[in-house]
Amino acid sequence: MKSCLFALLCLIPLPAFTEDWQPPEDPDPQAILNSIRNDVQAKEYETALAKHVWFYENALKYQPGLSGVRLSFALSYWKNLSEVYPPALKKLKETRDEASRHVLDGKNIWQSFQDLAALNRTLDEDTRTKDTFLLLHQQQPPMAKKVFLLAEPALLKAREYQVCGQYLEPEKSYRMMIQSRQVNQRLAKNPRIGPRILEFSDKKFTNDTTILVALLVVNDRAEEARTIADQARQEWKNAEFHKALDSALTGEVPTSWPY
Incomplete structure (x- = not known):
């Protein structure tokens, strides 16, 4: 029943994602992340999504120690929001696609691939991580070598053992x-x-x-x-x-x- 309802919601035209919510002048990323639960309970889904996007894009500027939280708990909460608010899923996938473009463009390759792998894990689409790495493997081996450890879980899941073997040290x-x-x-x-x-x-x-x-x-x-x-x-x-x-x-x- 839940999956059917979600499918029906996806057929309804979605409102454009806006960023009406703005952070305070001296934002506390952890506090903002924590506040999302209250927004969801109040069905302020658009505000919750705006906070998720802000946290993903800005948290490390204020609190570098949140790097682990940013790519684990925060993304899982975002995915939970997407189950009741389809625009959140759309934005999550757009964020993943942007990370993929950054990887292929060689933009901050380690961080971009780390983001890509975490986003794909959240979306249960590890094959995309594997496919992106294989593209680097074929076209840009030096870059592939830099991010192999980040790609290894997805490669193992796909049983790409021989590809892994080329990067073992x-x-x-x-x-x-x-x-x-x-x-x-x-x-x-x-x-x-x-x-x-x-x-x-x-x-x-x-x-x-x-x-x-x-x-x-x-x-x-x-x-x-x-x-x-x-x-x-x-x-x-x-x-x-x-x-x-x-x-x-x-x-x-x-x-x-x-x-």
């Missing part, structure tokens, strides 16, 4: 994994966040290392895969982790986590 990647793990372990000493960050760190290290090992195997680089696996076993002596490495050494590529 196992020693460099493994060093980055270790550095990230060490940072998380230091953060875990804070009793307020310790258990949460440790759980995240263990899952992420397991996922990253097993993906790397498995991709090396399926790309006929078994010796390099064994070297990384041996180093990882020494880094973390955990039976479940070692079992996951054994599976990766057979060429079983895990799904990317947390995406």
Whole structure:
């Protein structure tokens, strides 16, 4: 019933998106994002959408620390709005298309591709991320190399293992994994966040290392895969982790986590 109602709404001519709402002189991006819930409850959908667009375009100018929120929670709230207000979906897709154009034009390539991947994830259209990367792979390999890690979850989802193999740098990647793990372990000493960050760190290290090992195997680089696996076993002596490495050494590529 909900999907039928949405389909009927989509047949009704939509009002043009306007930006009547304006932020205060000294805006607090987090407060503006939080206020959207009240707008939705009051059915002030146009105001809610204007705030979403403003937050996406301007939040980092005021609070750079909101980069993660901007591409996760904020986009999921925007998608939720689109379920009751079709213009929000239209604007979300237009924003994604603009990010895609920026990628292909080479405009701030890392940030643009990061935005593109997050928007496509929100829209459940990861194939578009994969297709955009493959276009870079064919036409602009240096750019593709710069954004490979951002594209990797979508490539894995599409089982583009051989394409991934062309961008693997196992020693460099493994060093980055270790550095990230060490940072998380230091953060875990804070009793307020310790258990949460440790759980995240263990899952992420397991996922990253097993993906790397498995991709090396399926790309006929078994010796390099064994070297990384041996180093990882020494880094973390955990039976479940070692079992996951054994599976990766057979060429079983895990799904990317947390995406």
